[in-house]
Amino acid sequence: MTSTDVLIVGGGIVGLVAAIELAGAGMKVKIIDAGINAGSTANAGSLHVQMQSRFMRLYPGQVPNIEASLPLYRAAVEAWVDLDAAHGPFDLVRKGGLMLAESPDQMAFLEQKVQRETARGVRAELLDRAAVDRFAPWLGQQIIGAELCLDEGKLNPLVANVRLRAAADRLGVRIERDWISAITVEGGIVEARGRNFTHHGDRVLIAAAWGAGPLARSHGLDIPTRAEPLHMNITEPCQTRIQHLIQHAERSLTLKQLGTGQIVIGGGWPAEDRGERTVPGVLYGSLLGNVALAAQLIPSIGGIRIIRTWAGMNTTADGASIIGPLPRAGRIVMAVPGDAGYTLGPLVARMAAAEMLGRDPPRDTAPFSPGRFAAQSP
Numbered sequence: 001m002t003s004t005d006v007l008i009v010g011g012g013i014v015g016l017v018a019a020i021e022l023a024g025a026g027m028k029v030k031i032i033d034a035g036i037n038a039g040s041t042a043n044a045g046s047l048h049v050q051m052q053s054r055f056m057r058l059y060p061g062q063v064p065n066i067e068a069s070l071p072l073y074r075a076a077v078e079a080w081v082d083l084d085a086a087h088g089p090f091d092l093v094r095k096g097g098l099m100l101a102e103s104p105d106q107m108a109f110l111e112q113k114v115q116r117e118t119a120r121g122v123r124a125e126l127l128d129r130a131a132v133d134r135f136a137p138w139l140g141q142q143i144i145g146a147e148l149c150l151d152e153g154k155l156n157p158l159v160a161n162v163r164l165r166a167a168a169d170r171l172g173v174r175i176e177r178d179w180i181s182a183i184t185v186e187g188g189i190v191e192a193r194g195r196n197f198t199h200h201g202d203r204v205l206i207a208a209a210w211g212a213g214p215l216a217r218s219h220g221l222d223i224p225t226r227a228e229p230l231h232m233n234i235t236e237p238c239q240t241r242i243q244h245l246i247q248h249a250e251r252s253l254t255l256k257q258l259g260t261g262q263i264v265i266g267g268g269w270p271a272e273d274r275g276e277r278t279v280p281g282v283l284y285g286s287l288l289g290n291v292a293l294a295a296q297l298i299p300s301i302g303g304i305r306i307i308r309t310w311a312g313m314n315t316t317a318d319g320a321s322i323i324g325p326l327p328r329a330g331r332i333v334m335a336v337p338g339d340a341g342y343t344l345g346p347l348v349a350r351m352a353a354a355e356m357l358g359r360d361p362p363r364d365t366a367p368f369s370p371g372r373f374a375a376q377s378p
């Protein structure tokens with residue numbers, strides 16, 4: 001036995017919520033985090049459920065995994081609602097999300113998407129412009145309709161991160177800065193080799209997002225986690241009242257208004273890739289393109305100033321979450337969310353923590369097992 005029951009590599013939303021779950025159940029938990037490029041400290045706070053058109057366009061091969069995961073996204077928003085009640089408020093609003101269409105082709109794409117999503121239990125419907133006007137009359141005249149997904153929402157990630165970190169502190173979770181280069185299991189003890197220290201624990205949870213794949217490689221798994229640098233903007237506070245999460249059927253946009261009145265504008269515009277362990281750079285083309293698109297779709301925000309713009313690191317793999325023990329090393333458990341990882345984060349963390357505690361997970365983890373990557377291993 002070591003003095004730490006569970007080491008958690010990665011202190012983003014997944015590592016933090018898993019730590020709260022495990023420490024809340026009486027375990028001694030230590031988070032080790034490299035302190036660089038956490039998507040959780042850069043993200044936009046959209047609670048996504050419907051399939052994102054950007055993801056479908058960029059990663060068509062991963063769409064079947066996303067589609068199969070739709071019930072997980074619905075449950076993930078519920079997990080955020082729970083977490084908000086326990087540790088919030090996080091400025092969480094769940095009034096739904098609108099995906100806008102400007103052409104009959106885009107409406108046809110949305111119509112098909114609604115059918116596929118409702119078949120998986122998502123609350124989605126297609127609205128014509130007159131119906132959209134009842135709650136979003138401020139949209140540009142070119143919008144001819146939208147998909148409304150009632151399961152979606154938004155929150156303020158800066159508030160949520162601070163409150164969750166405070167909850168972990170209250171439970172005695174230790175957080176140390178280190179870069180882990182390898183994890184081994186010897187005589188029932190896990191060793192995580194760091195640049196600064198060697199850390200020991202009874203078990204380890206890998207919640208390291210883009211850094212997760214390399215840590216699993218020596219255990220026979222080829223998990224294709226990839227760092228994806230993305231761009232974000234936020235405006236000064238303004239009067240416009242936008243209740244819904246806004247996206248577009250074909251163009252890269254997510255837009256929402258926080259309780260502070262500020263509008264967060266993103267949607268997957270690229271940032272400059274400087275390697276996964278360096279903060280990505282802002283690309284002016286993304287800044288200009290992203291905010292120009294937002295102002296085109298919502299003309300009333302055209303005069304509002306952008307007060308901050310930043311770049312952060314997202315993670316992609318195969319579209320589905322990766323949750324559960326490694327087939328050849330059961331003391332090592334993975335917890336990497338699929339696309340829209342901030343939305344999925346708390347639920348993925350709870351599922352992985354339940355596995356470690358020997359409890360029934362809130363959702364079946366079998367479809368998300370890391371074992372699916374074993375076949376591609378050398």
Ligand SMILES: Cc1cc2nc3c(=O)[nH]c(=O)nc-3n(C[C@H](O)[C@H](O)[C@H](O)COP(=O)(O)OP(=O)(O)OC[C@H]3O[C@@H](n4cnc5c(N)ncnc54)[C@H](O)[C@@H]3O)c2cc1C
Nearest residue numbers: 010012013014034039040043044046180211340341342343
């Ligand atoms: C600009 C942007 C906007 C986004 N917007 C949204 C959104 O609106 N809604 C949504 O649902 N999702 C969004 N995402 C995605 C979301 O932020 C991430 O998927 C999610 O935060 C991942 O959480 P995580 O806990 O798995 O990992 P992260 O938050 O990425 O944290 C991983 C941590 O592990 C550490 N680490 C990695 N390797 C090692 C190692 N070897 N040793 C030690 N530490 C290591 C990293 O330093 C990092 O701190 C966005 C992402 C970006 C970049």
